[in-house]
Amino acid sequence: MPDAPTDAATIREAQAPEWPMPRAEGCPFDPPPALRTLTAEKPLAKVRIWDGSTPWIVTGHAAQRALLSDPRVSVDERLPGFPHWNEGMAAAVSYRPRSVFNSDAPEHSGYRRIMTGPFTFKRVEALRPTIQKITDDLIDKLLAGPKPADLVQELALPLPTLMISELLGVPYEDHEFFQEYASRGIAHNVSAEESGRNFMALNEYLVRLVEQKAAEPADDALSDIAARVTSGxxxxxxxxxxxxGLLIAGHETSANMIGLATVALLEHPDQLAVLRDSDDPKVVAGAVEELLRYLGIIHGGQRRIAKEDIEIGGEVIRAGEGIVVELFSANRDAHVFPEPDLLDLRRPNARQHNAFGFGIHQCVGQQLARVELQVVYGTLFRRIPTLRPAEPLDQIRFKHDRLAYGVYSLPVTWG
Ligand code: HEM
Structure with a gap:
């Protein structure tokens, strides 16, 4: 006869709710109701994912930070029991090269050192005038064009795409190709064939570029990376x-934040006024942190696996059990953020969010993303104070089917 703890565990597994969970109709900025219940009741619980397995889900802020900085927690997708996002990601284990995304320390540190150079605070601050110029040019073009206009196509996507293409030395003319494949690759449901096709297309493109840069180096990040191939x-x-990784993470994320935050601000005119009426860089920087907290955008849960038994939050995560870290729910944890569902651009501790992750895998491009967002939000509503949606909220297509949340398009008008 099984002992009591095993029984309890079996019942919990059988009752584990399906993951991911649907958002409530009409509440595009809030966590799904069932996720809120989990977050309120326990920082750790079990969920059922696409392949029927039941990894842990970690929703609490403190538990997430503890696990994301725990060396017993791994991103090694090859380990049996790893909670893959979908069939496509599971199949990719056999061909995806090692990288920061699927390696632990010390292997991870070797890869990460090669990537971080252009994204340090100092290097990114030096780019601020360029980011401002691109933003102003895109807004000039938007104002000179027809109304209504799609803010995603006119501003949210081109700004980060231009910046990351320029930094890496990837031709911007190819943006439709890589934007399309990047977006397909982060769908919730990707089959093994589709994932293989996406990866092959993007990988071939990048291999060609790396070989070109190795033969004829230029002053860009991909040439620096290619030089490490030449040196062996x-x-x-x-x-x-x-x-x-840099090309995809570098445009899709910031683009979603720009689009989604614009919708959220247009829906909260009192908060939009904070940005429109202030040119204080501290106020703008604080507003960006609060938008990152409130919206997250990396939804779907970061994936990990326990390499050893880990006692946490009154539970034991056993070695070999999968872990899903839903960063977005930690950003709405009332233990850290009073009235967490309120968008308050002057919230004093907004920067404690987990939107960029935590621990050794914390976002490489966070300074670049911050400056892009500070420039856009600090400029858009001051230059176009009458900006408003051209469609009601319920007509806007939100990315419910993507791991990076946002809007597919955002028709706006002004004047
Ligand atoms: C608002 C924009 C962004 C958000 C919300 C965001 C979010 C994140 C998060 C949550 C992680 C941690 C993943 C994990 O622990 O599993 C991450 C990692 C990463 N991000 Fe970002 N990101 C953004 C922009 C960028 C940009 C602009 C770049 C490129 C320049 C970038 C490059 C990366 C890379 C390379 C990693 C992997 C780091 C590692 O595993 O060591 N991200 N990002």
Whole structure:
């Protein structure tokens, strides 16, 4: 006869709710109701994912930070029991090169050192005038064009795409190709065939670029990465994977934040006024942190696996059990953020959010993202104070089917 703890565990597994969970109709900025219940009741629980397995879900802020900085927690997707996002990601284990995304320390530190150079605080601050110029040019073009206009196509996507293409030395003319494949690759449901096709297309493109940069280096990040191939530190596939990771993470994320935050601000005119009426860089920087907290955008849960038994939050995560870290729910944890569902651009501790992750895998591009968002939000509503949605909220197509949340398009008008 099974003992009591096993019984309890079996019942919990059988009752584990399906993950991901649907958002409530008409509440595009809030966590799904069932996720709120989990977050309120326990920082750790079990959920059922696409393959029927039941990893832990970690929703509490403190538990997330503890696990994300715990060396017993791994991102190694090859380990049996790893809670893959979908069939496509599971199949990719056999061909995806090693990188920051799927390696632990010390292997991870080697890859990460090669990637971080252009994204340090100092280097990114030096780019602020360029980011401001691109933003102003895009807004000039928007104002000179027809109304209504799609803010995603006119501003949210081109700004981060232009910046990351320029930094990496990837031709911007190819943006439709890589934006399309990047978006397909982060769908909730991707089959093994589709994932293989997406990866092949992007990988071939990046391998070609790395080889070109190795032969004829230029003053860009991909040339620096290619030089590490020439010196024998990494392989061409590893270099292409670094370039690919930076290219995708570098545009899709910030673009979603710009689009989604614009909708949220247009829906909260009192908060929009904070940005429109202030040119104090501290107020703008604080507003960006609060928007990152309130919206997250990396929804779907970061994936990890326990390498050893870990006692946490009154539970024991056993070695070999999967862990899903839903960063977005920690950003609405009332233990850290009073009235967490309120968008308050002057919230004093907004910067404690987990929107960029925590621990050794914390976002490489966070300074770049911050400056892009500070420039856009600090400029858009001051230059177009009458900006308003051209469609009601319920007509806007939100990315419920993507791991990076946002809007597919945002028709706006002004004047
Ligand atoms: C608002 C924009 C962004 C958000 C919300 C965001 C969010 C995140 C999060 C949550 C992680 C941690 C993933 C994990 O622990 O599993 C991460 C990692 C990463 N991000 Fe970002 N990101 C943004 C922009 C960028 C940009 C602009 C770049 C590129 C320049 C970038 C490059 C990366 C890379 C390379 C990693 C992997 C780091 C590692 O595993 O060591 N991200 N990002």
């Amino acid at each position: 530190d990494i392989t061409v596939s590893e270099a292409a994977m670094m370039g690919l």
